[in-house]
Amino acid sequence: MREFLAVYLKGISMGSADVVPGVSGATIALIVGIYDRLIRAITSIDPRAFRPALRPxxxxxxxxxxxxLERIELPFLLTLGLGIGTAVVILSRVMHGAATTYPVPTYGFFFGLIAASAIVLYGAIGTWTGGRLLVSAVAIVLAFVVTGVTADGVPHSPLVVFVAGAIAICAMVLPGVSGAFFLLILGQYEYMTGTLSTFVDGLIGLLEGDAIAPVIESGTVVAVFGVGAVLGLFTMAHVVGYALERYRAATLAFLVSLMVGSLRLPVTEVWTNLGESSTGTPVAAVVAGIVGAGAVLLVDRYTDDLEY
Structure with missing residues (x-):
């Protein structure tokens, strides 16, 4: 039980990080010493091995x-997943409220987190070649264009939510890049944090005799996102892991440059919401950005000796 409690608490720390754009749950996994175990467990899962379950x-x-089940360390994965889920459910409500009520300081904070994370990760690339520069330029332009589109509004269709889940799960194998960051790029961050909060509120409301319709509506969205995440775990996470193993520097350059190009979105959100409240000032945005950047640089200072 002591080991399970430790893994659960480590899952909470990972989930807390992944709710915030620019902070990676995988980095937290490195810090608390379970990154290698997590990757081994994920990559050892083979759906074909569960065929005996059809003959109970x-x-x-x-x-x-x-x-x-013992080989893939299912108890470890379930306990860790429960911890991550607990943190996501609790903090998604906080982050949704912050992004909608105090958009200027919140997105200023996101800007600082993402910008500082990009600076730190660029330092891990090493020698810059022509190919890496080209990959980096393509990623910056791609993220800049995509965030320009998502800033104007993106449909929250089941397909978009499914793809967002499949992409966001890659953060489990990417130190430095968070699932929330990918949701932010795809224009699904506020929508998914709000939907999850609605779903949890609906479940609590059922105990008090409220209608089940809101639970079904929001629960369907959460389920579609979850299915996308599970399938992404068996596909995209493996692809990204393979790319990091074979072409580490180029892959890292591409991913970090996505972060640089995506800075357009928090800048747009801050600019759009200036003056709409007492906290909607340039000073609030700058101060929040400095706090966000400082948090990332502080973590980097004490984790600089960790091998990704």
Whole structure:
């Protein structure tokens, strides 16, 4: 139980990081010492190995399934996932309220987080070649264009939510890049944090006799996002892991440059909301940005010796 509690608390710390754009849950996994174990467990999952579950009446099939579950460390993954989910449910409400009620300091904070993370990660690339410069330029332009589109509003269709879940899950294998960052780029951050809060409120309301319709509506969106995340875990996370293993510097240059290009979005949000409240001032945005950048640089200072 002590080990499970430790893993659960580490999951909470990872989930707390992934709710904030610019802070990576994978970096937290490195800090708390479970990154390698997590990657091994994720990459060892083979859906074909669960075929014995279709024959629960067969003692040999049950034994085979039990061996397979032990091999992929299912208790570890479930406990860690429960911790991550707990943090996401609690903090998504806080972040949604901050982004909608205090957009200027909140997006100023996001700008500082993302900009400082990009600076830190650029330092890990090493030698710059022509190919890496080209990849970096393409990523900056791509993110700049995409965030320009998402800033004007993106439909929250099931397909978009599904793809957002599949992409956001890649943050589990990417130290320095968070799932919330990808949601921000895709224009789904405020929508998903708000929908999750509505879903949780609806579940609590059921205990008090409220209608079930809001739960079904918001729960469907959450389920679609979750299915996308699960499939992304078996596909995109493996692709990104392979790219990092074979072409680490170029892949890192591309991902970090996405962060640079995406800075257009928090700048747009800050500019659009200036003067709309007592906190909607340039000074508030700058101060929040400095706090965000300082937080990232402080974490980097004490984790500089960690190997990604």
């Amino acid at each position: 009446h067969d003692p040999e099939a049950r034994a085979t399934l039990r061996t397979e």
